[in-house]
Amino acid sequence: MHEMTVNRRLFFNQNCNLCLLHPQTRAGLCHRCLADMPRIAPACHRCALPLEGTDGLICGRCQKRPPPFDHTFAAFAYRFPLSQLIPLIKYQGQTGHLGWLADSLACALQDYTGALPQVLIPIPLAPSRLRRRGYNQAALLAGRLGRQLGIPTDLHNLAKPRETAHQMELKGEARRRNLRGAFNWHDPAYDHVALIDDVMTTGTTVSEISRLLKKSGIRRVDIWVLARTPSPGEH
Numbered sequence: 001m002h003e004m005t006v007n008r009r010l011f012f013n014q015n016c017n018l019c020l021l022h023p024q025t026r027a028g029l030c031h032r033c034l035a036d037m038p039r040i041a042p043a044c045h046r047c048a049l050p051l052e053g054t055d056g057l058i059c060g061r062c063q064k065r066p067p068p069f070d071h072t073f074a075a076f077a078y079r080f081p082l083s084q085l086i087p088l089i090k091y092q093g094q095t096g097h098l099g100w101l102a103d104s105l106a107c108a109l110q111d112y113t114g115a116l117p118q119v120l121i122p123i124p125l126a127p128s129r130l131r132r133r134g135y136n137q138a139a140l141l142a143g144r145l146g147r148q149l150g151i152p153t154d155l156h157n158l159a160k161p162r163e164t165a166h167q168m169e170l171k172g173e174a175r176r177r178n179l180r181g182a183f184n185w186h187d188p189a190y191d192h193v194a195l196i197d198d199v200m201t202t203g204t205t206v207s208e209i210s211r212l213l214k215k216s217g218i219r220r221v222d223i224w225v226l227a228r229t230p231s232p233g234e235h
């Protein structure tokens, strides 16, 4: 390969993180891949599920039974390629993808006009799971996002002292029971926080944590995730 081509590749022409073919345009992706990313639009402001046949910003389900969190923002729908990428990040150590995914979330949040949280709080892993995996992908995501947006990350005040059964293996009430009392909150004086996670499926985990945080006096809890499962029963 000739020197100029090598130099161009090394120093200027960063290619798209997904197709590796075309130059990056925004958030680490080329035009085409960015346009093809799966999104939920329009999405409920409260839970980020599709707004189907509802006037306004809040879905019928949230109007009937408001969740304990105030706002959910998901950059993408949990479909291809996220459904391939996120398991690679979580279980195969391919954390390099978190960089451009965090940048995509930060980019999408630039259009968000609501009040920003004082602090980002990643959903913690139990110490035994963290030791096995070697990293918490939600904490890596929160760190990069916080640096991009200029918001501090709190890694210490929310903890999960013991491991619980995998939420994916449980249904409905069993999911809620599984997480009851699973998290500890050390109660620093915050007014508005955002919980950070890679994927939001049924919302049971973020609901459990939001209840705990609200009980301690936090006025507003937002949820920011890379991807939202478009229908809670879908995996």
Ligand SMILES: [Zn+2]
Pocket: 016, 017, 018, 019, 020, 021, 022, 029, 030, 031, 032, 033, 034
């Ligand atoms: Zn591409």
Ligand SMILES: [Zn+2]
Pocket: 044, 045, 046, 047, 048, 049, 058, 059, 060, 061, 062, 063
């Ligand atoms: Zn909703």
